[in-house]
Amino acid sequence: MAASVSHVALRGLVVGRGSVAAAGPFDTGVSAGEALVVTGPNGAGKSTLLRTLAGLLPPVTGAISLEGIDAADGEPAARLADAAHYVGHRHGMKGPVTVGDNLAFWARYLGGAAKARDRLATPAEALAAVGLPGLDAIPFSYLSAGQQRRASLARLLVAERKVWILDEPTSALDAASQERFAGLVETHLTAGGIVIAATHQPLGLKAAKTLHIAPRVGPEGAAGLNDKPAPAIDDTALAEAEGWL
Numbered sequence: 001m002a003a004s005v006s007h008v009a010l011r012g013l014v015v016g017r018g019s020v021a022a023a024g025p026f027d028t029g030v031s032a033g034e035a036l037v038v039t040g041p042n043g044a045g046k047s048t049l050l051r052t053l054a055g056l057l058p059p060v061t062g063a064i065s066l067e068g069i070d071a072a073d074g075e076p077a078a079r080l081a082d083a084a085h086y087v088g089h090r091h092g093m094k095g096p097v098t099v100g101d102n103l104a105f106w107a108r109y110l111g112g113a114a115k116a117r118d119r120l121a122t123p124a125e126a127l128a129a130v131g132l133p134g135l136d137a138i139p140f141s142y143l144s145a146g147q148q149r150r151a152s153l154a155r156l157l158v159a160e161r162k163v164w165i166l167d168e169p170t171s172a173l174d175a176a177s178q179e180r181f182a183g184l185v186e187t188h189l190t191a192g193g194i195v196i197a198a199t200h201q202p203l204g205l206k207a208a209k210t211l212h213i214a215p216r217v218g219p220e221g222a223a224g225l226n227d228k229p230a231p232a233i234d235d236t237a238l239a240e241a242e243g244w245l
């Protein structure tokens, strides 16, 4: 029997903090070889949606359903987070540790099926692919802002994940780096991968579906949408989770 086409579906998905909605409901899907670009003004809920997809926040309501998507161990993924790379606003790299050792950590931590390892990039190869050849031996904190972003994107190449969830992946990248990154994304899509990216900048992809999040406006304007303030989530704890999970 033919394997089902890989697909991620958002079904009535509302995202937010605690029980307070920030955005949604979303009803859309993205299949193998496709990119879903999430757009919208500041504060619309793009990062909240991506953190929810990455398993860092629970959905307020609705569901994320998967079809034909395997986790790193080769078994069908129970959650999208088990089959996804997530690169958020934070880099998830330790400043005093060399760039190469940071990437080697991610390769070990994210693991993957043994059969995938021989087609994965080594840290040095991944750095060359993002235009940072030979920088593996220097501490991450020595890199410029754009180089740090590129080094953090290099971890997409050292462990295999079907779905890439990317929050503003090209922020701080110069034009040549943006073009190089678009090439890496196209290669991932051509290999049957899925990309879900929030961005204010065009990613330079040949074809992408767009999910535009309009600002939520309640009966009394945006502030009247919810009758109770959003429960504050400890941003330090969230940042730690975002950076290191």
Ligand SMILES: Nc1ncnc2c1ncn2[C@@H]1O[C@H](COP(=O)(O)OP(=O)(O)OP(=O)(O)O)[C@@H](O)[C@H]1O
Residues within 6 Å of the ligand: 017, 022, 040, 041, 042, 043, 044, 045, 046, 047, 048, 049, 230, 231, 232, 233, 234, 235
């Ligand atoms: N820790 C938190 N506790 C409560 N509400 C929060 C918290 N972090 C963000 N929010 C709120 O959630 C809403 C959506 O924020 P989010 O970061 O998802 O927007 P965004 O579309 O990614 O914005 P930007 O384009 O500025 O990155 C905003 O109103 C924001 O104030």
